[in-house]
Structures are given as structure tokens and as C-alpha cells.
Amino acid sequence: MPTNSAHSEQLSNGRLRSEYYEPIPPNYFAPKPGDEVLNIGIVGAGIAGLATASALLQSGHHVFERSCFANEIGAAINMCPNASRVLSYLEFNFHRARPVTLDEQRLTDGRTLEVRRTQFTPDFKDLYGAPFLLYHRADLHNELKRTATEPRPHTSNVAKIHLSANVVDISLDGEISLYDGTKYMKDVVIVADGISTRFASKVVDSGEDLRIYPTGSMAYRFLVPAEKLMEDPQTRHLFEGEAMKMVISPAGDKRLVWYPCRGGELQNFGFFLPDDIEGFEDEVWSIPASREKFMKASTELHPDLQAVCGKAEDLKLWRLCSRKKPLSKLARGQVVLIGDAAHPMLPHQGQGGAMAIEDAAALGVLLSGVRSKDAIPERLQQFEQLRLKRVAAMVIFSSVGQDEAHRIKDIVRPFVDGPLPSCPAEYHMYNFTPNVLRDAMELLESNQNSARL
Numbered sequence: 001m002p003t004n005s006a007h008s009e010q011l012s013n014g015r016l017r018s019e020y021y022e023p024i025p026p027n028y029f030a031p032k033p034g035d036e037v038l039n040i041g042i043v044g045a046g047i048a049g050l051a052t053a054s055a056l057l058q059s060g061h062h063v064f065e066r067s068c069f070a071n072e073i074g075a076a077i078n079m080c081p082n083a084s085r086v087l088s089y090l091e092f093n094f095h096r097a098r099p100v101t102l103d104e105q106r107l108t109d110g111r112t113l114e115v116r117r118t119q120f121t122p123d124f125k126d127l128y129g130a131p132f133l134l135y136h137r138a139d140l141h142n143e144l145k146r147t148a149t150e151p152r153p154h155t156s157n158v159a160k161i162h163l164s165a166n167v168v169d170i171s172l173d174g175e176i177s178l179y180d181g182t183k184y185m186k187d188v189v190i191v192a193d194g195i196s197t198r199f200a201s202k203v204v205d206s207g208e209d210l211r212i213y214p215t216g217s218m219a220y221r222f223l224v225p226a227e228k229l230m231e232d233p234q235t236r237h238l239f240e241g242e243a244m245k246m247v248i249s250p251a252g253d254k255r256l257v258w259y260p261c262r263g264g265e266l267q268n269f270g271f272f273l274p275d276d277i278e279g280f281e282d283e284v285w286s287i288p289a290s291r292e293k294f295m296k297a298s299t300e301l302h303p304d305l306q307a308v309c310g311k312a313e314d315l316k317l318w319r320l321c322s323r324k325k326p327l328s329k330l331a332r333g334q335v336v337l338i339g340d341a342a343h344p345m346l347p348h349q350g351q352g353g354a355m356a357i358e359d360a361a362a363l364g365v366l367l368s369g370v371r372s373k374d375a376i377p378e379r380l381q382q383f384e385q386l387r388l389k390r391v392a393a394m395v396i397f398s399s400v401g402q403d404e405a406h407r408i409k410d411i412v413r414p415f416v417d418g419p420l421p422s423c424p425a426e427y428h429m430y431n432f433t434p435n436v437l438r439d440a441m442e443l444l445e446s447n448q449n450s451a452r453l
């Protein structure tokens with residue numbers, strides 16, 4: 001597989017680095033004189049909905065969110081270069097969101113703490129033109145909300161978010177119905193209602209299975225303030241030193257993974273193990289956890305790691321679920337699916353949120369320069385054309401560990417042009433290289449050119 005070298009002008013996709021990663025000026029895709037200003041409705045204000053609201057800020061639009069925004073789960077999320085690149089374009093305030101840059105990754109034995117491998121993190125900004133950053137989810141979400149709802153350096157337009165606005169129906173011609181009977185007619189309806197989507201069924205062909213199935217694994221998610229870990233001599237040695245580390249500690253059929261977030265003030269933990277959750281069939285992310293069962297499961301870990309588990313705050317259980325297959329349609333009529341509603345994925349590539357942000361960027365470009373609203377369904381088909389293979393491949397890659405590529409190579413083949421990645425460095429290259437803004441811009445231009453011929 002070709003490589004991305006920091007010193008090479010040519011990227012692994014054959015593009016010239018200076019051209020492909022050249023920053024696109026803010027608001028580049030805002031309506032120009034003669035363009036239609038679209039009236040857009042977004043269902044759901046998670047990462048996908050908020051990023052899309054920011055990407056389409058120049059259009060008049062409303063975001064409908066059924067919650068009152070108090071429910072972003074306490075855990076961390078990593079944003080890879082392919083997503084950071086989009087956030088930069090959206091004038092996201094990185095400084096305020098307080099992410100952490102990773103210095104090294106370690107594999108340690110979860111029972112003995114013996115270090116099996118240490119890998120220093122490459123300079124991703126050098127390699128891919130944008131950083132790899134770790135956030136507290138609430139910090140990322142809050143800053144995305146600000147990006148959408150407060151004036152940015154280069155635009156004073158802001159999105160209107162309706163909270164406690166449960167959407168109960170949508171139609172393919174653009175109608176959104178709320179729980180209280182209010183109806184809105186929109187030029188485009190963007191469905192970003194998450195993994196348990198109610199509206200993806202409007203878009204996919206009948207017979208396509210939208211249900212999510214338990215995979216047999218679950219994870220306890222928790223946070224511990226770094227201060228608490230440093231105060232205790234039993235846990236201090238695991239966290240001391242300047243380097244920001246991601247550590248993976250397998251122990252039999254269990255695995256403890258941790259990394260810092262919120263400027264290093266918090267450590268984020270995921271303890272992965274076989275699923276033994278009883279009940280909560282409809283819940284995925286925030287299942288109440290029994291501390292007693294959690295501590296019992298942690299007895300397979302080294303006593304110092306058990307001491308870490310004993311300090312867990314905000315303990316939640318996450319049931320790892322996925323669809324049987326990636327979707328074969330993302331858009332129909334005036335309606336388009338994005339984020340987890342379109343492509344829920346397991347955490348093995350850390351790309352679920354990143355794909356939502358790429359979707360947002362693609363829509364921002366492909367819904368620009370619209371001269372007649374009749375062109376909207378065609379533009380949404382272009383979104384499907386651009387995104388379908390990329391997100392299907394990511395769903396499949398995410399279903400197994402990065403060291404298990406052989407298990408999915410035949411299933412993923414139809415969705416990947418070029419060589420298949422088969423080790424972490426190759427996955428990085430496959431995942432991080434694309435610049436969705438430029439890819440969408442080029443697709444739009446080439447479709448416009450062929451329409452003129």
C-alpha cells in the first residue's frame with residue numbers, strides 16, 4: 001500500500017498534498033448572488049446535526065432536538081485528522097474545547113502491567129494536514145453548539161435550535177411534524193436522529209433491515225479526575241510523566257482502554273467485556289451500571305488497575321450494537337440520512353463521530369450554488385454517490401479490531417477502491433487521508449461540467 005510520508009508531496013491517494021490540503025476559505029460555499037437560499041430542517045442535534053447546522057449556516061434553517069441538551073454522555077471521543085480538517089473549515093474554536101494531543105500509545109498486559117509495545121504518535125498534522133485530538137464529549141458537543149448558534153469570525157448567521165422538540169413524522173416532500181402538532185415545510189430534511197433512528201425507514205428500500213443487534217460485547221465507560229489518580233501511590237505510577245498516553249490493557253476476554261481528555265484534567269476509561277446485560281433491550285449508550293458487578297469484573301485486572309476502577313465516576317454501561325449490513329440508500333426526495341442514523345458503527349476505528357462530521361461537510365458543499373430548488377433531489381443523490389462507499393467501508397472496518405482485517409476483507413472489497421488496509425498504520429492512512437470538502441467540491445464541479453456538455 002502506498003504511504004503518506006510527511007516529506008512527500010504525493011499523498012497515498014495520488015493527490016498532491018499542497019493542493020489537496022490547501023485550506024478552503026471560511027464561507028466559501030455560502031450562497032452567491034442568484035443562488036437559492038435553502039430552508040433546511042435538521043432532525044437531531046447530536047454531533048451530526050450540529051456540524052451540519054454549522055456547515056449550512058448560510059441557509060435559513062431550524063434544528064429540532066427532542067431533548068433539552070443535558071444528555072451528552074460523560075465520556076471522551078477522538079477526532080481524527082479527517083474530522084479536524086472539517087472543524088477548522090467551520091471555524092470551530094479548538095482552544096475553547098480543550099482537546100488533548102496524544103504523544104504515545106501503549107499496549108500493556110492487563111494482569112501484570114508489563115509493557116508489550118510503545119509507539120510514539122506521529123505528527124498527524126504533518127502527515128494529514130490536520131491534528132488528531134481527544135475531547136470530552138460534552139466539550140466537543142458544547143463547542144459544536146456554539147459554532148452553530150453564535151456568530152463566528154467570518155459569519156454572523158446563526159442556526160435556530162428548538163429544544164424539547166420531538167419530531168414525530170417527516171415526509172419525502174419536506175414536511176416535519178412535531179409532537180405538539182406544529183408542522184414545518186422545508187426544502188431539505190436532514191435526518192440526524194442517531195442509532196435508534198425513527199425516520200431512516202422513509203429513505204431506504206422496503207425490506208432493508210434497520211434494526212440494530214447486540215454484538216455480544218459491552219463496555220463500562222467512566223471518567224476519573226487526573227488529580228485523584230495522582231494522589232494515590234497505587235495508581236500514580238500509571239499516569240505520571242508529561243506524555244499524553246492512550247493505553248490498551250488486555251486481560252483474557254476483557255480489555256481496559258484509557259486516554260486523557262479536557263486538557264488532561266480527566267482520564268477516560270472503557271472496560272470492554274462479554275455482554276451480560278439483562279433487560280434494557282432498547283438502550284444502547286447509557287445503561288445504568290451496577291458498581292458491584294463492575295468491581296467484580298475488574299478483579300481479573302492487576303490490583304493497581306482495580307484501584308483505578310474503584311475511583312470510577314459517572315459509570316455507565318454501553319451495549320455494543322450494529323446493523324447487519326450497511327445501508328444501500330442515503331437519500332430520497334428531499335430527505336437525506338446522516339450520522340448514526342445512516343451508519344451506526346462499532347468503536348474499533350474511532351470514526352463514528354468523524355463520519356458524521358464528514359457527512360456535514362459534504363452536505364455543506366453539495367447544497368451550495370443551487371440555482372433552482374428543483375435541483376435538490378439531484379444534489380442529495382450526489383451526496384449519496386459521494387458518501388455511500390466511504391461510510392459502508394467504515395461500518396465494516398469498524399466491526400473488527402485493526403489486527404483482524406482478514407475477517408472482513410471479502411465483505412468490504414466492493415466498497416474500497418484500491419488496496420485494502422490491513423494494519424493500524426494503513427488504517428490511519430485510509431481513514432485520515434480524505435479531504436471530504438475537496439472531494440465534494442470536485443464531484444459537484446464535475447457533475448456541473450457534464451450537465452453543460
Ligand SMILES: Cc1cc2nc3c(=O)[nH]c(=O)nc-3n(C[C@H](O)[C@H](O)[C@H](O)COP(=O)(O)OP(=O)(O)OC[C@H]3O[C@@H](n4cnc5c(N)ncnc54)[C@H](O)[C@@H]3O)c2cc1C
Pocket residue numbers: 043044045046047048049064065066067075076077078079165166167168192193194195198221285318338339340341345347350351352353354355356
Ligand atoms: C461510548 C462511545 C464512544 C465513541 N467514541 C468515538 C470516538 O472516539 N470517535 C468517533 O469518531 N466516534 C465515536 N463514537 C461514535 C460517535 O459518538 C457517534 O457516531 C456520534 O455521536 C453520532 O452522532 P449523531 O449526531 O449521528 O447521533 P447522536 O449523537 O445519537 O444524536 C442524535 C440526536 O437526535 C436526537 N433525536 C433523536 N430522535 C429525535 C426526534 N424524533 N426528534 C428530535 N430529535 C431527536 C437525539 O436526542 C440526539 O440528540 C463513540 C460512540 C460511543 C457510544
